[in-house]
Amino acid sequence: MNTPIQPLLSVRDLKTYFMMDEGVVKAVDGVTFDVNSGQVFGIVGESGCGKSVTMKAVLRIVEPPGKIVHGEILLNCKTKDGDCQVIDLAKLDANGKEMRSIRGAEIALIPQEPMSSFSPVHTVGDQIIEAIMLHQPVDKRGARQIALQMLKDVGIPMPEQRLDEYSWQLSGGLRQRAIIAMALSCNPRLLIADEPTTAVDVTTQAQVLRLLRNLQQQRNAAIIFITHDLGVIAQMASYVMVMYLGLVVEQGPVDDIFHASKHPYTQALLRSIPSVNSTPRVELPTISGSIPHPFNKPKGCPFHPRCVKSMPGKCDVRTPALLPVGEKQWVSCFLYHDVEVAA
Amino acid sequence: MTNANTTPLLEVKNLHKYFPIRKGFFRKTVGNVRAVDDVTFFVNEGETLGLVGESGCGKTTTSRCILRAMAPTSGEMLFRTKEGQTVDLAKLTRRELRPLRPQMQMIFQDPYGSLNPRMTLFDIVGEPLLVNGMPNRKEREERVAELLRLVGMRPEFMQRFPHAFSGGQRQRIGIARALSVNPRLVVADEPVSALDVSVQAQILNLMLDLQKRLNLTYLFVAHNLSVVKHICDRVAVMYVGKLVEMADTEELYHSPKHPYTAALMAAVPVADPRINSGSVELKGEVPSPANPPSGCYFHPRCEFVVDACRTETPVLREITSNHFVACHRADELKLPGIA
Amino acid sequence: MAANLPVEETLVSHLVSKAEERVSVASNWQLVWWRFRKNRLAIISLIVLVFFYAIVLVPDFFSTQDPEATESALAFIPMQGISFFDSSGFNLSVPAVVGKRNPVTLRMEWKIDETKKVPIRLFVQGYKYKVLGLFETDLHLIGPTDPKSADWLYLFGTDRLGRDQWSRMMFGTRTSMTVGLVAVALSVIFGVLLGGISGYFGGWPDMIIQRLIELLQSLPTIPIWLAMSAALPQGWRPDQVFFAITIILSLIGWTTLGREVRGRFLSLREEDFVLAADLAGCSRFRIITRHMVPAFMSHIIATSTLAIPVMIINETSLSYLGLGIRPPAISWGVLLQEAQNIQTVAQAPWLLLPGVVVILSVLAFNLVGDGLRDAADPYGH
Secondary structure (H helix, E strand, O other), X not given: OOOOOOOOEEEEEEEXXXXXXOEEEEEEEEEEEEEOOOOEEEEEOOOXXXXXXXXXXXXXXXXXXXXXXXXXXXXXXXXXXXXXXXXXXXXXXXXXXXXXXXXXXXXXXXXXXXXXXXXXOOEHHHHHHHHHHHHOOOOXXXXXXXXXXXXXXXXXXXXXXXXXXXXXXXXXXXXXXXXXXXXXXXXXXXXXXXXXXXXXXXXXXXXXHHHHHHHHHHHOOEEEEEXXXXXXXXXXXXXXXXXXXXXXXXXXXXXXXXXXXXXXXXXXXXXXXXXXXXXXOXXXXXXXOOOOOHHHOOOOOOOHHHOXXXXXXXXXXXXXXXXXXXXXXXXXXXXXXXXXXXX | OOOOOOOXXXXXXXXXXXXXXXXXXXXXXXXXXXXXXXXXXXXXXXXEEEEEOOOOOOHHHHHHHHOOOOOOOEEEEEEEOOOOOEEEHHHOOHHHHHHHHHHEXXXXXXXXXXXXOOOOHHHHHHHHHXXXXXXXXXXXXXXXXXXXXXXXXXXXXXXXXXXXXOHHHHHHHHHHHHHOOOOOEEEEEOOOOOOOHHXXXXXXXXXXXXXXXXXXXXXXXXXXXXXXHHHOOEEEEXXXXXXXXXXXXXXXXXXXXXXXXXXXXXXXXXXXOOXXXXXXXXXXXXXXXXXXXXXXXXXXXXXXXXXHHHHOOOOOEEEEOOEEEOOOOOOOOOOOOOO | OHHHOOOOOOOOOOOOOHHHHHHHOOXXXXXXXXXXXXXXXXXXXXXXXXXXXXXXXXXXXXXXXXXXXXXXXXXXXXXXXXXXXXXXXXXXXXXXXXXXXXXXXXXXXXXXXXXEEEEEEEEEEEEEEEEOOOEEEEEEEEEEOXXXXXXXXXXXXXXXXXXEHHHHHHHHHXXXXXXXXXXXXXXXXXXXXXXXXXXXXXXXXXXXXXXXXXXHHHOOHHHHHHHHHHHOXXXXXHHHHHHHHHHHHHHHHHHHHHHHHHHHHHHHHOOHHHHHHHHHOOOHHHHHHHXXXXXXXXXXXXXXXXXXXXXXXXXXXXXXXXXXXXXXXXXXXXXXXXXXXXXXXXXXXXXXXXXXXXXXXHHHHHHHXXXXXXXXXXXXX
């Protein structure tokens, strides 16, 4: 965050709340991070951590009763003249023309479920062509050519045939590739991959991850990679952000997160996953308790009730702020500093 | 762990399960989905056998056949009962099967769909007791309290309904239900796949602990190779309805002998950025079990394929002690492991 | 070893709030009721329906006169509006009706005379009747203060035979609301039974029942009713006719429910908790009754509640056409028969009031049914 180059996406103190009948769910409660051009930025966390809602907020597709109540989402856009212009996406109208021209063209989404992301009554080609024609000044034939090239780029065999097929005629792996093709069809500078390999097999996952890595390098696109799978994050991301109950607990380069993590949650999480290299059939160190219900968010640091290093009087009263510890690592924990979040 | 001399608790021999494909007005059978295609393996008492594979490999169908949730098309499933007899589960009628049901139970994958939302915990965990000869309510209450304590939950919770609990807790309730009738064989069908990462460890620890205490035998069906390595004594790998390799866990992960097993392991991303993994690509797609390739089902994707692979189906044979492979070239190939 | 197992807590804090405790031990029906309660429109409609069914139980209590007493001299008396206050405070009264014989037609014509007031009050003595056939009483809800006064109460006016419409409405309510309820109850029984067999067993029973459903649904309803009604012997008593009409309506009405129940059974069969019960050794009967049926019971009740107004309208239409309940039995449709020509309607528009009551009851049932459906299935399965 203190790199001299202007980041591609800058999220500042984002807060997204859901106003439900039973109370307010603070799904994202003050999240700050930067994504640089060409970087693979991983967001990792368990259920209820807010990673999906953060992604939806950036794309401005948070469903009501959710609302962005605070914060900035600064996107570094290239205008037609080649200048850099910074737009705050949080201030735009979610359904307005400007946001819609950004969505799909500047920022694209690779969703989790390829099956439900394609319309079953339109061919794959039609849907990709529609996306292309929305954002680029080409006619239908030109769009079809682009779509064909995209399918080739993602490694789908017999692309001319596939263009005229329906999504349910494709296998799981091919569908995932087709979704990636659609996302990349307008050359976005930022890709958001929301658990793209959770619903596929391990061997298909390897294919998809490799494809994403290649494409990312070729086009120098940045990817925000959201997942709960620590193995995938370790292999894909260069910078990782760990979230818990709507807050960022730690962020830093991937090696620091995995080999020199600072926050007790990150440490406990890494210890608790079985790995092929760990001793088998022994008790895994676990995090006691379970993730609290969003209506029952603990006071102070959200992790303190389950934290072995919790300091009574401090961690249960005040919420720690996200501050640097080391060169590129940031933690929100009172073990490292004494600053709390501004009210 | 592995005793060649003792009779296994469960021996599955040449198990087939085909689902007919019916087309046309008169619903003629035009083909079969060969979900389980000649599978043979055994499970010893007190051990955990992992059954791994990707979607469509037939592991879930195999586990359901063993418990007779569906009837197999052909094959034997020899189970050694509490009384010491060996019965073929495949041949029993529904009525004959009933008294054996308490000896084999299942833990389900989906913590939300496996508990009846309209029943209290007492009803859910106590139902197997009720239908298997414990009509006295007080007695059942005591046993349910004991079971809830065993899985790490407070007995007072038995008045509550499932909607009050998280995924991990529901899974514990499911385990309590499965253990209520003192089963000997427990089939765990992806028991931690639907849970959060931090909760998976809790449930795995619980399963290990219960196994030691109650001398349980687990058939652990899963697709996560790290979890399988952690909890299983032996592992069997399935591909498109066939069993391609089976060995002790350490042995399998250290030196796999089937190209598919090696590819599967190499595809698993390790949670360590310093180790490059998950990038070896296995080309092609998993074939449909309705229309598998000729010969060895894996041959279109195998980098070591020879002519024999296209025409002859390899048989599962013992290569080294307790290490079974179904590959024509198992003797010659030197495949990399991951542990 | 025992102490090492982590004990799960439902919530992080040890103090579980009272409200959360209540929710965690709340059965499905309690949750449904709590959700239903939030829907104000549905609650109001429920109160309206409770009132209607109170009338069904004791129509005599609500009537002011014998509904069958005819007196041609009292024909076409207009409605008497109740005034609640007068010069001396809260006093219920109605304006008197004054009759004059028309010299040309020699018929009595009645007009409201605002100057004369007939005092009325609640809980008066009137004609004797039996409550639910059990015990006798003569208490009525409303009536003239002086039981021996010559002026009577015609809250809804009279028809061409001089019969008090208000009292007839009470009895009509009893018939129409009961037919609707009983017909739907029978449909539910047929639908759950046949749909259940179809869905649970599949195969041949499924084929046969599904074709039967398709056959029944493709038959045009009105001609079928005509045929079946015409087939009823002329000499049958009104209550026999009533019974027969109810059965006729339900024989055709069960099909939609049957289909839905079948669909539910088919999907429930694949649920893990059903498989778990099977693996535990539960009998088929126990699985169906204890696991499958309760799972969609709330949906069935919601759907049935929405089916009752359809039955009410069916019966009203049939009776209006003279094919359903026949006079001297009273139902809303029978009452509406009196308003079949323009002359009558122009002369005595109050005869259309049964139509308003039909609308009210249908609306109330629909709102309650919608509320139930939303409360039972908040995610719209």
